[in-house]
Amino acid sequence: MKALTWHGKGDIRCESVPDPKIEHGRDAIIQVTSCAICGSDLHIYGGIIPRMESGDVLGHETMGEVVEVGPENTKLKVGDRVVVPFTISCGECFFCKRGFYSGCERTNPDREKAAKLWGNSPAGLFGYSHLLGGYAGGQAEYLRVPYADVGPIKVSGNLTDEQVLFLSDIFPTGYMAAEFCDIQPGDTIAIWGCGPVGQMAIRSAFLLGAERVIAIDTVPERLALASQSGAVTLDYMEEDIYDRIMELTHGRGADACIDAVGTEAEPMASADSMLDRVKTALFMGTDRPHVLRQAIHCCRNFGTVSIVGVYGGFLDKVPMGSAINRGLKFRMAQTPVQHYLPMLLERIEKGEIDPSFVITHRASLDEGPELYKTFRDKQDGCIKVVLNP
Missing domain, CATH: 3.40.50.720 (NAD(P)-binding Rossmann-like Domain)
Incomplete structure (x- = not known):
């Protein structure tokens, strides 16, 4: 599949990487229909986020259609249209049970590295450093979603991708x-x-x-x-x-x-x-x-x-x-996105807000590397970039 990958400061490439696969029974694979470049991604682009590795797939604002579901996942089915929170949360630990999903104790396999810097570890995040799990991100044609019976929220066909995509991060934040x-x-x-x-x-x-x-x-x-x-x-x-x-x-x-x-x-x-x-x-x-x-x-x-x-x-x-x-x-806080999703989706459905008002640029994955530069340099009136794989 195609994906945007990091290869060093200022070096983002659109290239072919292996398709994701189900690795755990609670996983799901989604075919990405829309993703976005976040301001937080620019910190990676600028080389200030530690523990990035060459070839890491970027992106944490993602939505799409479920194409495969693990055998233990009873929440989702093939064909569901979902928005994926940038925080990866188990739903069962001390913090998840209290609604502090971004403090999940189970989803960062690199928690010891994070604890050395921060004293303890937050949840794993998509597309954001091996301090936070090294999970492949969603600026790609497909995305593996761990704990997919906790994170993704289903959205109806009455709402466009652009109306709901930002439930993944910037609207809840x-x-x-x-x-x-x-x-x-x-x-x-x-x-x-x-x-x-x-x-x-x-x-x-x-x-x-x-x-x-x-x-x-x-x-x-x-x-x-x-x-x-x-x-x-x-x-x-x-x-x-x-x-x-x-x-x-x-x-x-x-x-x-x-x-x-x-x-x-x-x-x-x-x-x-x-x-x-x-x-x-x-x-x-x-x-x-x-x-x-x-x-x-x-x-x-x-x-x-x-x-x-x-x-x-x-x-x-x-x-x-x-x-x-x-x-x-x-x-x-890093936003406990899952806590806010039902309430904010309802606000969108009621017409109280349409988050798509921030979008200024729409493009393909192939155009992604150049748009990282455009976004960073605040050129061409760029406020928010949405990519459609």
Whole structure:
């Protein structure tokens, strides 16, 4: 089959790889009808995610049709149309039983490697490093889905692929980011990053009752899309974000701040972000947490900082003194997607949101490597890429 594979920093190829096979009785094989390039994939493309191996199949936003089912899987049958969460979860362990599917104790065969870096291991993920299981991803013609009686959600033929594909990751992630904010009537929510997850967080914050959303970015197309969603937009290259948020909130700060950027904050945004870039280039640091610092400072006393941008290691110069002295609450997670799927599918079915609004580029797998570059460089108005194998 064809698949997009990683061969080093900036080297993504569309090439032929072996077809997946049933390896366990709970598995399923799906024929991929739609998949997407995620902002998290760009961290892999940029070479900052450790434990990647040459030839790894990428992709964790995937849906398609079931073509084979393991003998122990009674949930799915051949012909079912499903969306596959990016988190791989057993459904039976301590965390899965409590709805914390992304903390699954059983699905990361590389858990000891992860524990050395993070103290413990999260769940295995599709297409995302041998720290997290080394599972083949879904930017391919076919995908093996482990524990397929827990993960995939069936979708009806009344909904298009583009309406439901993002249930696999960015819609639940953006919704969770907003839900973490405990939004109350009248609240102002500030969101750093107007990429796909940020756009979903903007829409979700309004769905959950925010009175005002402040969206922060510098890419014109992203800011325009955020504005169409009803957000007040700020360009961090044109104005001081702290000063503007204080002005908009009469000196109080935002009720909650969402970091939807993570480790690769723009190095030219400020002096501290430039220093972060130098440190990572010299291997003196693992991440560039400029956005997190700013979100902490811009949050009101006893407000919430919600973090869904990806960080990989140890963060430098995070202002914990500010957070502690002002009573901030931190909420963060890899999204336990399965927890959110039924509720968010219902919102789509009711017409409350159509997540396809973020799609700007549609292409084949063969065009995938070039579109990785387009997405990374924010060229051609690219906000979200969907591939149709």
